[in-house]
Amino acid sequence: MAAPGALLVMGVSGSGKSTVGTLLASQLGWKFYDADDYHPEENRMKMGKGIPLNDQDRIPWLCNLHDILQRDIASGQHVILACSALKKVYRDILIQGKDGAPLKCDESGKEEKLAEVKLLVVHLTGSFEVISGRLLKRKGHFMSPELLQSQFDTLEPPSAPENFIQISVDKNLSEIIATIMETLK
Numbered sequence: 001m002a003a004p005g006a007l008l009v010m011g012v013s014g015s016g017k018s019t020v021g022t023l024l025a026s027q028l029g030w031k032f033y034d035a036d037d038y039h040p041e042e043n044r045m046k047m048g049k050g051i052p053l054n055d056q057d058r059i060p061w062l063c064n065l066h067d068i069l070q071r072d073i074a075s076g077q078h079v080i081l082a083c084s085a086l087k088k089v090y091r092d093i094l095i096q097g098k099d100g101a102p103l104k105c106d107e108s109g110k111e112e113k114l115a116e117v118k119l120l121v122v123h124l125t126g127s128f129e130v131i132s133g134r135l136l137k138r139k140g141h142f143m144s145p146e147l148l149q150s151q152f153d154t155l156e157p158p159s160a161p162e163n164f165i166q167i168s169v170d171k172n173l174s175e176i177i178a179t180i181m182e183t184l185k
């Protein structure tokens with residue numbers, strides 16, 4: 001396929017987004033963003049207390065990520081974003097910015113339409129048991145493992161006409177990377 005402007009590695013917490021995204025970016029020489037690094041402090045504190053984020057918490061964060069992707073792509077860069085992007089509307093926002101949002105992204109009321117981001121979505125799928133096992137072993141992360149059930153409850157797996165592939169987290173990392181590389185050929 002023709003290389004997309006951006007590749008989104010999505011899935012519930014602990015599905016391997018950061019690990020896969022980092023490896024892929026270094027193999028492809030693409031720029032890498034981890035959406036976790038862009039959460040405002042309030043979102044981090046909320047998740048740290050075991051409270052799941054809601055649409056109002058996530059929409060401004062996703063709009064900001066769209067703008068970052070869009071700017072890089074406009075300057076000719078290819079990018080990989082590791083981001084939960086659990087709902088279809090969240091992925092629409094990553095593609096279209098505030099035009100994809102049911103709520104406004106900011107209060108400026110600006111109406112200009114930014115260009116869409118051409119996105120390939122890679123959904124890392126796995127069972128609650130496998131992923132919670134990995135989260136329990138992961139140290140030094142702000143995300144509370146108890147939030148995993150809410151991530152599964154919120155998840156809307158990508159479906160047609162979204163541009164996506166899904167890969168099982170039961171595969172090892174080299175198999176996952178090879179599958180993505182094959183898709184990009």
Ligand SMILES: Nc1ncnc2c1ncn2[C@@H]1O[C@H](COP(=O)(O)OP(=O)(O)O)[C@@H](O)[C@H]1O
Nearest residue numbers: 013014015016017018019134138169171172173
């Ligand atoms: N395919 C895989 N097989 C085995 N372990 C994995 C795999 N992908 C990720 N992991 C491990 O699972 C944990 C969660 O991965 P991470 O990349 O932090 O997930 P996320 O960014 O989706 O929260 C990490 O300890 C990571 O090393």
Ligand SMILES: O=C(O)[C@H](O)[C@@H](O)[C@H](O)[C@H](O)COP(=O)(O)O
Nearest residue numbers: 012013014036053058084085143
């Ligand atoms: O949309 C959300 O609820 C958040 O993005 C949430 O998914 C969180 O940020 C990560 O899941 C924590 O980080 P990890 O995904 O790396 O566990």
